[in-house]
Amino acid sequence: MSLPDTYPAGAPAPHLVVRSHVVTDVSPTLMDHLPTSGALAWVRRGDGIVGWGAAARLDVAGSNRFAEAQAWWKRLTSAAVVRDDLAVPGSGLVCFGSFGFTDEDPSELVVPEVIVGRRGGTTWVTTISPASSLTAPPTLGRYEPDPVGPIAFADGARSGTAWSAIVADAVGRITDGDVDKVVLARDLIAIADQPIDLRRPLRRLAAAYPNCWTFAVDGLIGATPELLVRREKGLITSRVLAGTIRRTGDDAHDLALAASLARSSKDLEEHEFAVRSVADALEPHCQSMNVPETPFVLHLPNVMHLASDVAGVAANGASALGLAAALHPSAAVCGTPTDVARDLISDIEGMGRGRYAGPVGWMDASGDGEWGIALRCGQADPQDPRRMRLFAGCGIVAGSDPAAELAESNAKLVPMRDALGD
Structure with missing residues (x-):
């Protein structure tokens, strides 16, 4: 059974199984491992996390969007089963997020299906899947993006x-x-x-x-100095x-x-x-x-x-x-x-x-x-x-x-x- 793309703010949290483990034979550039243009990223000086897929997602707007997002995340984390061999910032269960400037602008949290992270010379992979359909750890490839052209x-x-x-x-x-x-x-x-x-x-x-911090969430990409x-x-x-x-x-x-x-x-x-x-x-x-x-x-x-x-x-x-x-x-x-x-x-x-x-x-x-x-x-x-x-x-x-x-x-x-x- 696959998860729906979006869980309303008040919906029951999905039961996720999370596994983080160290990997070797990886590219020095985290972005090389992104297999799809639907990328999630937070990288600075070569360290950070990148991901793809959506094990769970929350779309939210309104004046209470931050509070609703935090409540949703708390429910999701409390229901998850996590095995984390590293216990460093960015390993284990992680969400990416992007919030609108105003209350009316769309905001979202996304939990990837796969995360590749690096910190202090150690690289890891995190897989996240519903308890009802566990997935095997992926074999990391190295991908070349399509040319953009004029x-x-x-x-x-x-x-x-x-x-x-x-x-x-x-x-x-x-x-x-x-x-x-x-x-x-x-x-x-x-x-x-x-x-x-x-x-x-x-x-x-x-x-x-x-x-700068190079980021990507749901089609919003950039390199912020702040x-x-x-x-x-x-x-x-x-x-x-x-x-x-x-x-x-x-x-x-x-x-x-x-x-x-x-x-x-x-x-x-x-x-x-x-x-x-x-x-x-x-x-x-x-x-x-x-x-x-x-x-x-x-x-x-x-x-x-x-x-x-x-x-x-x-x-x-x-x-x-x-x-x-x-x-x-x-x-x-x-x-x-x-x-x-x-x-x-x-x-x-x-x-x-x-x-x-x-x-x-x-x-x-x-x-x-x-x-x-x-x-x-x-x-x-x-x-x-x-x-x-x-x-x-x-x-x-x-x-x-x-x-x-x-x-x-x-x-x-x-x-x-x-x-x-x-």
Whole structure:
């Protein structure tokens, strides 16, 4: 008997049998083992987990979507039989997840049928199946994705000129005191001559941006530099990014730009809003916290960001997903004050974000896991496999210049554009 694709939030949990065991003779690149473009992935610096299939799945939306997802996961884990020879983060029973930016946007948790994981030089395979139809461990193959071919790009909901006008409108509202900061996003449409095999851009993203978290959940793929929250053995961490400058490719010039970014009052103000929103959201869940007084400059191949790593010691049993729910939406993807910025986004942005800028990541049966923010990403069109929506967003404050923000958004679209290209 096979499992249905989706279990409603209140349905009885399926009884799953889970087995994790060490494997050898595997590729150094986890993405090589993905046999299908319906990939699930969370990889950084070669370590992480990838998966395929759906032993169980929850689709959920609404203002209670995080609570419903956590309740569903608790029921599922309590009913599972798990044999885990490793007991490391990412082994055993694991779900991947991706949540919409707004309450109305779709969200989901997916439990793969097969997971391949790597951590600290050890590689393992996890198989997950219903108790009524146990499956044998798979023989891992190495697969080559189909070529993508030529890609054309077209404006999404707004042209660059129209989006710049929206930024100018937002700056005026900030100057008038309506809001302190608002994050505005834009989309770009990628169109191929043939279906896009998502494994190819995933491989390219992981290779080009090893310090980012390369992710894939239900057609949403990307390489995010921003870790919303990690919970591991009682330690909570969050990497906050806000304040960006484009790299030139000239090392000496880029060092000078990094120094100017670190001194920029506009970018430091934007960053302070983002760090404070994260610290305030995590404080009720931590018995102690370390909030850096000044950010560092994170160097990525295409841009540089002001970054701060916030850390704390867990004070309660909140899961990684529960912490992500408390943090979403942070000032880094919404603005300050949150409610006012969210309403302004709805009023003037002119597009549905879907799962862009929402939490994306994974969680294990103990509640440990990692959730990033779905940035530097694209969403495959479920109706037309030749098309993808690419996304980028910028934090707008009083000192923002519309032309500069448009240039920044173009820089943030580079990772996905390059990953899709020939």
